[in-house]
Each structure stands twice: as C-alpha cells, then as structure tokens.
Amino acid sequence: MEYVEKAKQEVVNDVTWNKAARLTKKGARALPAASVDYAVEKFPIIGWLPKYNYRWLLNDFTAGLTVGLMLIPQGLSYAKIAKIPVQYGLMSSWLPSGIYTFMGTTKDLSTGPTSLIGLLTSETVEALHGEPYTPSEIASAVAMMMGIYGMIIGFLKLGFVLDFVSLPILSGFISAVAINIILNQMDSLLGEPNVGDGAATQIRDIFQQLPRANGLTCAVGFTSILLLTALDHAGKRWGKKNKVVWFLANTRAFICLLLFTGVSYGVNKDRGDPSNFLFEVAEVKANGQEPPRVPSGALLSKVAGRSIAVFIGSCIEHTAIARAFSVRNNYVTDLSQEVTYYGVTNFFNSFFHAMGVGGAMSRTAVNSASNVQSPLSGLVTTAVVLVSIFKLVGTLYWIPKATLAAIIITAVWPLISSPRVFYGYWKTSLADFISSMIAFWVSLFVSTEIGIGASVGFNIIYILLRQVFARVTSVPDNRSELAISLDECRDDAPPRGVCPDTCIFRFNDSVYFPNAYRAKMAIIDTIQTHHTPAYSSSFAPEAESNWSVVAEKRVAKLRRRACINDPSALPPIRLVVIDFARANHADSTACTHLKALVAEIKKYGGQGVNIRFSGMSEYVRQRFVRAGWEIVDGDDTAEDGDVVVRVYSTVTAAVWAPRQTGSASSVGGSEKMVMKQASVTEGAPGGQAVYKESV
Numbered sequence: 281m282e283y284v285e286k287a288k289q290e291v292v293n294d295v296t297w298n299k300a301a302r303l304t305k306k307g308a309r310a311l312p313a314a315s316v317d318y319a320v321e322k323f324p325i326i327g328w329l330p331k332y333n334y335r336w337l338l339n340d341f342t343a344g345l346t347v348g349l350m351l352i353p354q355g356l357s358y359a360k361i362a363k364i365p366v367q368y369g370l371m372s373s374w375l376p377s378g379i380y381t382f383m384g385t386t387k388d389l390s391t392g393p394t395s396l397i398g399l400l401t402s403e404t405v406e407a408l409h410g411e412p413y414t415p416s417e418i419a420s421a422v423a424m425m426m427g428i429y430g431m432i433i434g435f436l437k438l439g440f441v442l443d444f445v446s447l448p449i450l451s452g453f454i455s456a457v458a459i460n461i462i463l464n465q466m467d468s469l470l471g472e473p474n475v476g477d478g479a480a481t482q483i484r485d486i487f488q489q490l491p492r493a494n495g496l497t498c499a500v501g502f503t504s505i506l507l508l509t510a511l512d513h514a515g516k517r518w519g520k521k522n523k524v525v526w527f528l529a530n531t532r533a534f535i536c537l538l539l540f541t542g543v544s545y546g547v548n549k550d551r552g553d554p555s556n557f558l559f560e561v562a563e564v565k566a567n568g569q570e571p572p573r574v575p576s577g578a579l580l581s582k583v584a585g586r587s588i589a590v591f592i593g594s595c596i597e598h599t600a601i602a603r604a605f606s607v608r609n610n611y612v613t614d615l616s617q618e619v620t621y622y623g624v625t626n627f628f629n630s631f632f633h634a635m636g637v638g639g640a641m642s643r644t645a646v647n648s649a650s651n652v653q654s655p656l657s658g659l660v661t662t663a664v665v666l667v668s669i670f671k672l673v674g675t676l677y678w679i680p681k682a683t684l685a686a687i688i689i690t691a692v693w694p695l696i697s698s699p700r701v702f703y704g705y706w707k708t709s710l711a712d713f714i715s716s717m718i719a720f721w722v723s724l725f726v727s728t729e730i731g732i733g734a735s736v737g738f739n740i741i742y743i744l745l746r747q748v749f750a751r752v753t754s755v756p757d758n759r760s761e762l763a764i765s766l767d768e769c770r771d772d773a774p775p776r777g778v779c780p781d782t783c784i785f786r787f788n789d790s791v792y793f794p795n796a797y798r799a800k801m802a803i804i805d806t807i808q809t810h811h812t813p814a815y816s817s818s819f820a821p822e823a824e825s826n827w828s829v830v831a832e833k834r835v836a837k838l839r840r841r842a843c844i845n846d847p848s849a850l851p852p853i854r855l856v857v858i859d860f861a862r863a864n865h866a867d868s869t870a871c872t873h874l875k876a877l878v879a880e881i882k883k884y885g886g887q888g889v890n891i892r893f894s895g896m897s898e899y900v901r902q903r904f905v906r907a908g909w910e911i912v913d914g915d916d917t918a919e920d921g922d923v924v925v926r927v928y929s930t931v932t933a934a935v936w937a938p939r940q941t942g943s944a945s946s947v948g949g950s951e952k953m954v955m956k957q958a959s960v961t962e963g964a965p966g967g968q969a970v971y972k973e974s975v
Contacts, residue, residue, distance in 0.1 A: 322620060325382045327829035328654065336653035343650035344660025346530055347377075347390050347643050351661060352668050353533040354393065354643070356562065356679065357688045360468075361398030361461055362635050363405045364415040366684070367564045367673065369393055372423075372634035374569075374665040376625045377658035383621040384655040385614045385830050388605040389598075390643035391625065395692045396454065396597055397636045399461050400590040400728055404583055406477065413579055416633050421575040423637070424630035425587035430595060430623025437616045442596055446793035447869045448705045448712040449735045450596060451697045452719030456731065457593070458695035459724060465685035471497030471559060479724050497559040501682035504540060508532050508690045530646045533687045537679060545678040562684060564676040569669055572631040589729040590636060598622050598639035605648055610883070612831035642691060705868050707906040711742045712868040739793065746865065778935060781854035783807055786931075790865035796873040803858070804880055809838040811853040814886035853885035857934045861895030871907035878925070893927045894934040901927065 291297055320326055351373050359369025376391040401422050405415045413421075433439055463482040467475040471494025475485045515529020528535065548557040599615050599622075606613035626636055647657065668676075702720075705713040715735045723731030778784065785803050789795075839847060858874075882889055892914070896904075904925075905911055914928040914937050928934035 321614070321617060323382055324385050324614070324617065324830060325655070327833065331829070332654060332656070336656075339651050339653045340657040341660050343647050343652035344377075344657035345664060346527070346650050347647050347657070348661040348664025349531045349534040350643050350646060351377075351390075351392050351665055352672075353537040353684075353687050354640070354691065355665070356537075356564070356676065357533075357684045357691070358393035358395055358398040359635060360562075360681075360684050361395060361464065361688060362393075362401040362415075362419055364401075364419050364635060365565070366562050366679075367669075367676075368416045368419070368633055368635060370665060370669050370673075371569055371632055372629060372637055374662050374669065375629045375632065375634070376637045377661040377665075379625045379628070379658075380621060381655045381658040383617070383624065384658070385617050385621075386602050386606050387611070387652050387654050387657075388609060388644050388648040389602050389618075389639050390647045390661070391598070391622075391639050392637050392643070393635055394594065394597070394638055394640045395461050395688065395695070396457055397590060397594045397638055399457050399464070400593060401635055402464070403728060404586045404590070407586065408582060411582070417575060417579060418583065419635040420630045420633055421579045421583045422587045422590055423626045423634055424575050425580060425584050426591045426594065426636045427623045427625070427627025427630060429587070429591045430619055430626060432623070433595075434616060434618075434620030434623045439599070439616050439619050440798065442592070442599070443794050443797055444739070445592060445596055445732070445736060446712065446715065446739060446867070447872055448716035449719045449732065449739070450600075451701055451705075452716035452721075452735065453593060453723050453728070453732050454597075454695050455697045456720045456723035457728060458692045461692045462689050465688050468560070468681040468685040469498070469501040469689070470494070471682070494559060497680075497682045500540060500543075500559055500680050501686050504536050504680075504683045504686035505690060507536050507539070508686060511535070512690070526649070530649070533691075536683060536687065540683040541675065541679045544680045545675075548678065560681040562676065562679040562681055564673055564679065568673075569666075570633050573633070574631060586729065589732050592732060593728070594636060594638040595619060595622055597641075601639040601641055601644050605644055609648065612834060614830050614834070617830075704907065708868045708871060708903055711739070715739050715742075743792070743794075779855070780851040781811070782857070782935060783810070783853060783855070784857045784859065784931060784935070786859040786861070787863040789862065791860075791863050791870040791874075792865060792867040793869035796867075796870040799870075800873045800877045800880075803856075803877060804884075805834075805838055807853050807856070807881065807884065808835050809842055809844070810850060811885065812847070812850045813884050814852050814888075853881070853889055855890045855892070855935070855939065856881055857892050857894055857931055859894045859931050860897070860900055861931075863900060864897060866900050866903045868907060871904055871909065874904075875907075875909070890939050891925060892934040892937070893925055894929070894931045896927050 352370065355369035355373040356366045357369070359366045359372070362369075373392045380389065380391055401419050404422050405418050408418050411418075433441065460479060463479055463486070466472070466482070466486050470486070470490070472486065472489040472492060474489065475482055511529045511532035514525055515532075519526035519529050544557075544559070544561055548559075548561065551557055554561065554563060599618050602613045602618045603615060622638060626638075629637060702713065702716055705716050715738050718738055719731050719735035721731075722734050783803075783806060785806070787799065791799055844850070878891055881891060893911075896911075901911055910924045911927055912924060914926045914933060916926070926934075926937075926940075928937060
C-alpha cells in the first residue's frame, strides 16, 4: 500500500500529467465553439458573399471568361506534358475553379493543370509504363495522392513542414523542371521522329536529328512562337493604354490555337488517314465528360511514394502564388485553408480522370490584371471549360502538335531562373548556392524526386553540422566574469517608457529557411494586432482592399486573445526595431522574407514607418549586404529609402535615435506607455512566435 500511495502522489504532483490534464480540460471547454469556427473557416464564401457588391459582377464575368479562354489551350498543352491524351487536360480543368469559389481565400488565384505538375506526373507515367494501367488512370491516381497529402496537412494545419524546402532549392528545382519541359517538346516542335528520354539523351538526339526535321512542322511551331511572343510584347508595351491590345495579349494562347487549328483543318481535312497529314495533329477524341471513377487501391499504392515530389513542388507553388498576390492587392490569404482546398480539389477532381491541379502564375496574373473582384469568377471559368468539353472537342481534333509545343515553351520559359539569381545565392551563402545546384542538376539529369530529396537532405545536414561545430568567440580583454555578464545583459531588456507607436522584436535564435516565413508572419500579426493601419495614396481604401473577411477575422481573433476591446483607440505604427543580438546566422531565404516584411510593414503603416535593426553581428550583416540590402549605421547621413535599413548597436540606441520622418508620438508625461515585444524562437516547429505585452 505504501508503494501505491507513493505512486498516487507522484502522479498528483507530476508536472507533465498536470499540464496534460489542464490542456485537456481547456480543449474540452473550447471544442464546441472551435468546431463551429473551424467548419466555417473551410468555406470562406460564407463570410464574403454577404458583402458582395453587385457592381463587381461585370469584372468577375470578364475575368472568368478571359481565364477560361486561357485555360482551354493550357489544359490541352499541360496534358501533353503529362503524356496523357490531351482531352484529359480539359477534363482536369472545369471542377477546380468551381470549388475555389467556395473554398478559396484569394480573389486572384486561378487553379488548374500546370506545367510543373504535368512534367512531374509524366515521370510517374513513364515509370509505370508496361503496367496494366492507362496513362490517364496513372495521372488520376497521382492526383488523388496529391489530394490526400494536401488534406492531411491542410485539415491538421501542418503547413509548416513545407518550410523545410528553401527558396534556393525551389529556384533550382523549378528551373530544371522548366528546361525538362522544353526538351520534351522539341520533337513536336521540330517534327523529329525519334527523341529519347532523359535530358542528356534528348539534347544529343535533337541535334543528331536536325537534318531530318519536318520543314512544315518547324514552320507551324516557330510561327506560333513568333505570334505568341509578339502578342506578349505588345501587351506589355500598349496593354495598359489599350484594352483591345490587353485582351489580345492575355488570350494569345487561345488566339494562336484558333488560328493554327483553322490552318490545320484547311490543309489536312481532305488527306484521309492522319499519317498523310502535312504535320502531326493532336487528334483529340472525346464525347463530353467521361463518367467518374475512383482510382484502384493497387495503383494508389504504386504511385504513393512518387507523388510526394509532385505534391511538394505544386503545393509550394500554389501557396507562394496565393501569398504573393494577396500582398500585391492588399488583402490576407489563409495559407492553411489554401492547402486544404488544394487537397480537396485534387482528391475529388481525380474521380473525373483528371491530372493533378494547382495554382498557375500566368493565369493568376491575368486574373488579377482583369480587376477580378472575388472568387465568384471561378464559376464563369468552369462554364467556359464545360462548353469546350461538350461542344468543341471535334474542332480540337485538328490542333497542330507544334502549336501546342509552342504554347508550352513560351509559358514555361519565364520559370527558368536567370544566372543572376544563382549568382546572388553564391554571394549570399555558399550553402544556399550548393543546395540550389543540387536541386537543379540532379532534377535535370537524374529525377525530380531525387533532386528535391537530395537538396533538402543537404540543407538538413548543413544545419546539423552548424550546431555540431558551433563557434565560440573569445573576450578581447581581461574583464571579470561579472563585468562581462553585466555588459551582455545591459541591453537585454528593451528600454522602459517606449512610445505606443513603437514595436520591438527580438529573434531568440538564427533566422533561416525553416522559420523565416513564420518569423515574418509573427511580426506582421503583432503589428496588426496592436496598431491601426495608415491608409494613404499608396494603400487602397479599406472597403476595397478587404473584399475578403479572412484579414478582419484573423486580426479580430488576435485582438480578442490580446484582450483589446476598442480597436479604434489603438495607435498607429511609426517605429519597428528588430533585434538580431541572439541571431548568429541568416540565409538567403531569411533575407528574402525579411525584405518582404519591410515592404509589408510600410504598406500597412505607411511609408513614414522607421524600420531599424539592432545588435546585428558582422557575419549576419554581411549576409544581408551580399543579398542586396543597403545596410547603413544608425548615424550615417544616407537618406532612408525602400532598400536602406539602419543598424544600431543596441535596442536602446535604435529606439531613442532621432526619427528620419516626422512622428506625432511623444514620450513622457502622464501618457500611458505600452511596449510590445515578440520573441521568435525555435522551440516549436518552424520558429513559433511568442508574444509578451507589458504596461
């Protein structure tokens, strides 16, 4: 009995068991309300539709129509990349836009087949060649696995795992994918009969067979490229001034497809068998949308491992596009919800013999330029694609393969990062340059799965080795240990009496690819929680920018947690100090995300916001300088600008230094002073942010 009683006391007094019990009780109390909020979050249309302005209908209809006309040739082209019958590209394209209307959190994002997904899917199709499955069945199975992975991460809000793929890795990976796509299209562009697989083999075969290229095929292909390029340049030069030129430029793929399909029909219709045609045609064969069918379990098990690279590449691309356009157009997107949508749409779309889908940069840019006002435009896009499936398939039979190849090549060419980008990684961080090169060369000449796996593995090993071989710096004098400790902690706490318009943030560890984005969002969230925005001529009016309720819901939730009952009484933001005293390392990804942070703070608080760094070591400072930042000392006479950031030795010096622009804030008197501090640590995955507020 003595042992039993002792065991009971151990359990009663155990810190871990008590903590688990408290969290369980707290979770049980919050579960009903949290469940309702969670369900509503999964369908953002519930929040924004009641705010919809009927005057937006024309913009949404025009944008949906334009994107739909782009999606027809792109769907066909990207199915060709995936090495499945091209009609399945159309069958992949109609459902995603419709689902996005209900589940999307951006007004700009256009989803559907993409070149990246097409190439990565084609590798799985080739790997399972000879198995008793058709290419379209394999592509659908890959799409379902993409959906399953996306739903797991999205519903459980595990998106931070994607942060382990750094920006340099993405640059190398996507560049290699784009080059592979172009190489895969050269046989169709040139009419060369026997081009093998693999980048090295393809390059050799293309040059060996140039004398046997089909002249008419080359004429169609290169004329298509010339037309597409000319319309693109015309749009960039005159599109803003002339709506007709803008529309022609943005529907150039559809116009090119229509023109050369007409030419193909005119010269080939009386030639009988397709083998007698002057050049190869797509031979689209379909009778509307095929009945839905679930991929077999045996096939899913075969593609499960190979689908991981497709999921990682396309999901990161999807969320990056959503994030970029939400920042550009002054609203907030919920990336966790975007991953949930990505998973749901791929899962259900796979029933319709579809390849995987995700966000597409070119269509999203056109959607945004069309002044789209809400995700409602997706219903129009869905209608356009359905009409093409049921009414235009016979016409699409005559599309020249060379024209499809030209559309693909001109679409993916901008995805190749310039040598300047990789040279920037070389200048900023040797480790980042090596990881980008591993991703590029291995993905180009071996396989994309091994390429992304090897580069991520290299980054993880590099980070572990940094911890093993941590640097120890010596003290340059013979001061006592007490004196050294006092000097080190003299500026550890931010100064008392800080103005209400000031925020101070401290990184408690290195800032690099796993935590850089979350650190950025921690700072943005704190500023938006405790400060009001300063709308100016460069920042759209609140009624226009907040078409989406995601931003206001997020900020409202953060303010409730901070017990802020009167948001109108919050001060503006005038000074932001970021303390690097404990950050001994930064990489290219951190430099990129913090550059975006500076832009977002100035967009929210106005161009008059002072942003200052403090306690930055020479090692970290040089990383930022080599990444293109203009870092100056606090007392430097250089004028502040978008790329100029002042660095001070301590937080105190940064706070009390004269402001570079006028500020209405004052210090002292009986005014209530509030100081907010956000410490970004690596105690949680991806660098969780911890907020503290003292009055």
